[in-house]
Amino acid sequence: MKVLHIIPSISPKLGGPTQVVLNLVRALRAEGIDVEIATTNDDDGLLLDVPLSECIEYQGLPVWFFPPAARIKAFLPSPAFTRWLWQNIKNYDILDNHYLFSYLPTCAAIFAQWQQVPYTVRIMGQLTPWALAQSKLKKQVYSYLIERCNLNHAEAIHCTSSGEMEDAIRFGVQPPKIVLPLGVNSSKLIADAKSKLRHQYNISQEIPIVLFLSRLHYKKRPELLIQTLGELVKQSQKFHLLIAGSGEDIYVQSLQKMVASVNIIDHTSFVGFVTGYEKDLLLQGSDLFVLPTYSENFGIALAEAMVSGLPIITTPGVQIAPEIAEAEAGIIVEGEVEPLQSAIAHLLNNPQLREHMGSNGRLLALQRYSWQTVAKQLASAYQDILNQENPL
Known part of the structure; x- marks a missing residue:
């Protein structure tokens, strides 16, 4: 054949x-x-x-x-x-x-x-x-x-x-x-990834890392995530946002301006396009993966996050959202500031729940994907x- x-x-x-x-x-x-x-x-x-x-x-x-x-x-x-x-x-x-x-x-x-x-x-x-x-x-x-x-x-x-x-x-x-x-392919395990990632981006060990890793496009709704984290910083919520991915220069610049306008510039790093070791380090070293997308037929980035042990926050527009919810691998929320804000705060403040959901997601990815x-x-x-x- x-x-x-x-x-x-x-x-x-x-x-x-x-x-x-x-x-x-x-x-x-x-x-x-x-x-x-x-x-x-x-x-x-x-x-x-x-x-x-x-x-x-x-x-x-x-x-x-x-x-x-x-x-x-x-x-x-x-x-x-x-x-x-x-x-x-x-x-x-x-x-x-x-x-x-x-x-x-x-x-x-x-x-x-x-x-x-x-x-x-x-x-x-x-x-x-x-x-x-x-x-x-x-x-x-x-x-x-x-x-x-x-x-x-x-x-x-x-x-x-x-x-x-x-x-x-x-x-x-x-x-x-x-x-x-x-x-989805399991990435090569990086020893002490959390410490290495924090050292690379000068992030305190006590600060949880929120990862957005996808093509930078309005379909993926990074603006919603930035706006939501801008509300959380007003409540003295601790986090550091890593935005990984590439997109059109004008669009990326608009995201950077938005980060400054909601006062999270000190809590955000734009990583750019990543692959290989750098991508694996982001997935293994972060604490939470958020993709507030309008629509995904599957969501390879979500599957990669799950196989790396990251808990997920995403929207019903992801067509494997029911599987994520059923496996208790993450939280599915409507694409609006208030529910997204609540879900992110809930996981940022509950490391045990993050670990539990991350383990469930890894098991789901290994068994089904x-x-x-x-x-x-x-x-x-x-x-x-x-x-x-x-x-x-």
Whole structure:
């Protein structure tokens, strides 16, 4: 079986979607599936310095990079990809498309229909009510002309939660839905991470650390967290906020100005984009992970925090929120200042509860969010699709 995963970009700056495709393909290859990735060399507005239009080894995986002709948000049209896929699509038994409303997966779905190659679609949270409300008219037109047809000609839709499956049904998607969570990798244990992190950022050992680690985008609502902590500092609540992630310069500057305006500049550090050891140190050395996002189909950052033993505070917009609540791995609150303020204060002032929830979250992540388990089930789904295409 030979499979091609198609995604608009695997820029490290894009966080979750990039980690998903790389880790998923790595796990599928470990199961003996011949899998490649096709993408552009977009680097969140810049360009990755990689060879183009040839299969190279990227982070230990076979990847085809193609130049985007333009960057229209995440649309990323690529004539080079178009030509290559038309000529080579029959080399693959099945396509696995990541994302909606973007050129590469759209093109792949259309070509797959024309050349009768089966394909699946990973909708990546793009059918949540919040996501569909962004650029609403454009998405309505795109759905009517292209996307709904492409979805309904897929062999299967990969949903990462029951909530995402409900979104797909509500949108009118007809093919079978495969509900499989995403996975998370356990980070390498760092000895005395809490002391090392505090030393690096000159934070007292007695001060609990609140971590926000995600792409800096208004969807993730870092403004709400900053505003909430501004209220808590008025109550003499002790904390230090670490904001990790990258975003557009103007947006990041607006967050920095907001930190100053609510008088938590002495209680906040902007860390920037992190990976590897620095990321592991943040996850293992902090005391509390807060992501007051509008919407997440899964939330890789939340799963990473849980596997690192961090208690979670997030919103019902996260589609694994019911699992977090059921496991008592964190607190789910509405995205407003007052409930968020109450939840943060409650955990900041209860180290034993933080430890209890962190332990529960780690257990949940290790048991349910295993890349090996996900890959085995997805490989089985691929085989079922191919058996239907080629019955004995």
